[in-house]
Amino acid sequence: MRIIVVDNYEEMSKKAAIMMASQVVLKPNSVLGLATGSTPVGMYKELVNMYKVGEVDFSDVKTFNLDEYYGLDKNNQQSYHNYMMENLFDHINVKEENINIPNGMAENVEKECLDYDRRIEEVGGIDIQVLGIGANGHIGFNEPNVSFEAGTHLVKLDEKTIKDNSRFFDSIGEVPTTAVSMGIKTIMMSKKIILLANGKGKAEAIKKTIEGKITPEVPASILQLHKDVTFIIDKEAANELSNVKFKK
Numbered sequence: 001m002r003i004i005v006v007d008n009y010e011e012m013s014k015k016a017a018i019m020m021a022s023q024v025v026l027k028p029n030s031v032l033g034l035a036t037g038s039t040p041v042g043m044y045k046e047l048v049n050m051y052k053v054g055e056v057d058f059s060d061v062k063t064f065n066l067d068e069y070y071g072l073d074k075n076n077q078q079s080y081h082n083y084m085m086e087n088l089f090d091h092i093n094v095k096e097e098n099i100n101i102p103n104g105m106a107e108n109v110e111k112e113c114l115d116y117d118r119r120i121e122e123v124g125g126i127d128i129q130v131l132g133i134g135a136n137g138h139i140g141f142n143e144p145n146v147s148f149e150a151g152t153h154l155v156k157l158d159e160k161t162i163k164d165n166s167r168f169f170d171s172i173g174e175v176p177t178t179a180v181s182m183g184i185k186t187i188m189m190s191k192k193i194i195l196l197a198n199g200k201g202k203a204e205a206i207k208k209t210i211e212g213k214i215t216p217e218v219p220a221s222i223l224q225l226h227k228d229v230t231f232i233i234d235k236e237a238a239n240e241l242s243n244v245k246f247k248k
């Protein structure tokens with residue numbers, strides 16, 4: 001486990017973008033696992049800038065997103081599909097056919113989930129997966145007490161997540177209560193993982209994830225068992241870590 005503590009959100013975003021871009025430069029047909037939420041927005045901005053000045057070419061890249069709200073059409077303003085188009089895909093040269101995001105309107109959701117994992121397997125697995133983290137320790141939409149053995153599946157969102165994400169909707173009643181999410185097993189099969197976190201609201205989740213016991217109560221704690229995981233966190237998110245070498 002590598003832990004990089006940076007001063008602020010901007011530095012976190014730059015470092016994460018450099019890691020993602022390096023992956024693509026070294027292996028142009030990389031399979032990228034992508035995340036949504038407010039945390040990676042800055043990283044996507046940096047990647048767009050790097051693309052615009054010719055530092056990285058996404059034409060051979062394949063992407064798989066972690067999750068999508070269930071019951072939201074992809075054109076809905078709040079869908080993660082829409083988020084990805086606005087923050088990244090509309091601004092780079094990734095091919096449409098190489099973009100994969102769970103279908104939040106799938107009628108046969110079980111089939112959708114199995115197909116999603118099969119598609120990841122068919123392209124050789126995810127080379128690098130970006131993760132954010134929920135204040136309750138969730139990764140993707142894998143809420144506390146999820147099975148570590150689950151592949152992509154339909155999840156019921158935690159009250160805390162619904163409340164946290166209501167800031168993006170007009171009212172809390174509009175936040176979907178379920179989502180299709182890569183499972184912990186899917187995420188753990190990624191060859192490399194980078195987890196980004198900033199702000200004091202994430203400090204407790206980061207402490208439990210890095211220094212706590214590995215438990216489904218803190219889904220991200222399973223990352224302690226991954227062989228190539230890098231945490232890029234700002235000093236506020238690192239603030240509760242007891243190991244002084246992580247203090248800034």
Ligand SMILES: O=P(O)(O)OC[C@H]1O[C@](O)(CO)[C@@H](O)[C@@H]1O
Pocket residue numbers: 035036037038039040131132133134135139140141161165
């Ligand atoms: O980056 P944010 O907005 O704090 O969200 C944290 C996590 O929560 C989610 O948005 C899902 O609730 C994840 O996609 C993200 O990793």
